[in-house]
Amino acid sequence: MRRVDKYLIINGTIINADSAAKADVAVSGGKIESIGKLEPEEFPDYEVIDASGKYILPGGIDPHVHFALPTPAGNSSDDFVSGSEAALAGGTTSIIDFVTPRRGQSLVEALALRRAEAKLSHCHWQLHLGVSEWNPQVAEEVRHCIRHEGIRSVKAYLAYSDTIGINYGELEQLMHVVGSEGGVVLVHCEEGEMINRMQQQFISEGKTNASFHALSRPREAEISAIKTVISLSELTGCPVYIVHVSTGEGARAIREAKQKGLKVYGETCIQYLILNNSVYDPSLPNEKVLPYVISPPLRPEKDRCQLWNELAKGAFEVVSTDHCPFNLHGQKDLGINDFTKIPNGAGGVEYRLRLLFTYGVLTGKISLNQFVSLTSANAAGIFGWSQTKGRIAQGYDADIVIWNPDATLTISAQNQLQHCDSNIYEGLITQGCAEELFTVKGRLVNDRR
């Protein structure tokens, strides 16, 4: 990796959320200096890069990753170094991770500790502040972090009610605080109590294998939570960002809320667009199911198709990954005899752009402009980077991906940069790749085509 100095990218096609045009781009000091028909003679000390036949895209922004997330099964298997390297290889130049305080821990302290870890990242980063309980001190600390620590997004979980989740009444109070401070609340929408009851029932009946993970988290648990959270947003006036939507009906509720003029943002993840619940077939060996234990779980094929339809109709601002891998051996397999002990999550930050390009753009489901909206521009707008990232324009950060639309790759745990001994996309063939990439942190030449 070299330090960015001065580059002239010629003959490429710039794709922004709202435009597409052939133009050259001059980069200097980590910023986009100028755009247009630029003559190399006028930029004598610039390294010229020929992007003929390639797209010039704003660097990807993945606003939902969990690097080094502490769990009873150990940390998620990518830390900020390996996770950010995997992100860069896949064309994602900025990530947003989370502060996940323990109950009783000061949010300000948890934020400082997490920032120290995130500084190791090789790509740009910021953090969403999480809350795992609700009381007057938490309220005060949320206010403090928004006013004085540069936080603008606060995450709450309705699931995991016995460890970090909060209830609807507490969420409503959080939304009052964050809304009045001009922030946005992110919500994991799954009914925690419903899931707890179903988990306990399955375990008591001896139904312990990984397939029951999905059955314990029904579609209704998500749909009902999404609808309630939308009504709380209407009540409080606080903008909400609903993370990792996995159901078609949930997506439709979000789209209809937007049509009513509510400030409801929707996010789905690439795995819900690519995979379905056939991976949980009870006839499969338990070990084959473990890698797919994620929350919310993968859904029936009908939902997967509806998510694509809703994506095209504008239900979602963002396609993220919820990147949170755990090794099959030594982590996921700790729950081989009890699905409630399997750490939830899977990796994908390395493959988000490739998968969305292959299965979305190349199939005609979304346009190239939508591809940019969903992978960078909208997240930049929602999370405070609208003046610096998510757009190829003069004065913006030189977070640039030169995208080769023809290069193909077969995804495999064998050739991934993600630190994990399995890959939920194993064997899938993708087309398109981030061939070269610029950020103010350096220039990466991707030779893993």
Ligand SMILES: [Zn+2]
């Ligand atoms: Zn997550």
